[in-house]
Amino acid sequence: MEKFELFENERATAYDSFVKNWIPNYGTFLNMLPHLFNDTRNDKLLAVGCGTGNEILVLKKNGYSGSIMGIDPSPEMIAQATDKLKEYSDIVLKEVLVSQLTIDHQFNAATLILILHFLKDDGEKLDLLRDISIRLEPKALLIMLDITGNEKEIKKNLEILRKLLPEDMGQDEISKRMDRIYHELQHVSEERIIELFIEAGFEEPTKFFQSTVYMGWMARKKD
Numbered sequence: 483m484e485k486f487e488l489f490e491n492e493r494a495t496a497y498d499s500f501v502k503n504w505i506p507n508y509g510t511f512l513n514m515l516p517h518l519f520n521d522t523r524n525d526k527l528l529a530v531g532c533g534t535g536n537e538i539l540v541l542k543k544n545g546y547s548g549s550i551m552g553i554d555p556s557p558e559m560i561a562q563a564t565d566k567l568k569e570y571s572d573i574v575l576k577e578v579l580v581s582q583l584t585i586d587h588q589f590n591a592a593t594l595i596l597i598l599h600f601l602k603d604d605g606e607k608l609d610l611l612r613d614i615s616i617r618l619e620p621k622a623l624l625i626m627l628d629i630t631g632n633e634k635e636i637k638k639n640l641e642i643l644r645k646l647l648p649e650d651m652g653q654d655e656i657s658k659r660m661d662r663i664y665h666e667l668q669h670v671s672e673e674r675i676i677e678l679f680i681e682a683g684f685e686e687p688t689k690f691f692q693s694t695v696y697m698g699w700m701a702r703k704k705d
């Protein structure tokens with residue numbers, strides 16, 4: 483079973499405001515998803531690590547007509563997603579990891595938003611990408627948002643991120659989070675992201691979005 487990061491208690495309840503404060507242009511990124519998945523070839527979507535359901539909500543609100551399965555290992559996050567998405571149909575939410583889904587489950591689209599940086603680049607990242615890839619049809623589109631960059635880029639972009647944070651955020655909170663991003667989260671370079679996608683069975687990914695340390699990537703599964 484792959485490694486995972488449990489979101490519970492305050493980390494779960496405060497998640498939606500945390501993500502808005504800490505990821506400049508997170509909303510802009512999400513708003514691109516309905517356009518990028520607006521294709522009948524991408525109408526069976528797997529949202530890996532869907533958390534409180536933000537990516538699913540933006541798709542459904544903007545007329546995505548396909549089916550969506552959202553999965554997440556954290557019960558408190560799945561509970562929030564269930565509540566947030568209760569008025570929409572064609573959504574299945576499950577408290578599971580990708581590796582627990584049967585392999586004959588075929589999806590033709592997937593999201594992996596703010597997950598990969600929790601996993602080490604010692605096989606864990608590759609295992610997760612492979613676990614997704616083997617459940618996708620050829621040419622399926624995967625869209626990812628993740629902390630990306632080499633040490634120098636991360637350092638410089640963290641200084642830019644600092645300037646974009648809400649003015650009322652405390653200095654202690656800022657220092658702690660900056661430290662965590664730099665020292666604890668498992669960011670890798672753009673070159674390494676490209677290698678990992680290709681090794682996992684995807685075509686070469688395209689970087690289509692960047693907001694400080696956060697980069698948006700898309701790739702199709704190989705034929």
Ligand SMILES: C[S@@+](CC[C@H](N)C(=O)[O-])C[C@H]1O[C@@H](n2cnc3c(N)ncnc32)[C@H](O)[C@@H]1O
Nearest residue numbers: 485486487489531532533536555556559595596
């Ligand atoms: C930062 S949140 C992102 C949630 C959502 N994608 C969003 O953009 O709002 C990370 C989520 O990933 C889940 N998670 C952690 N490790 C995971 C893994 N190995 N596979 C799938 N999900 C995982 C956590 O439970 C948490 O809900």
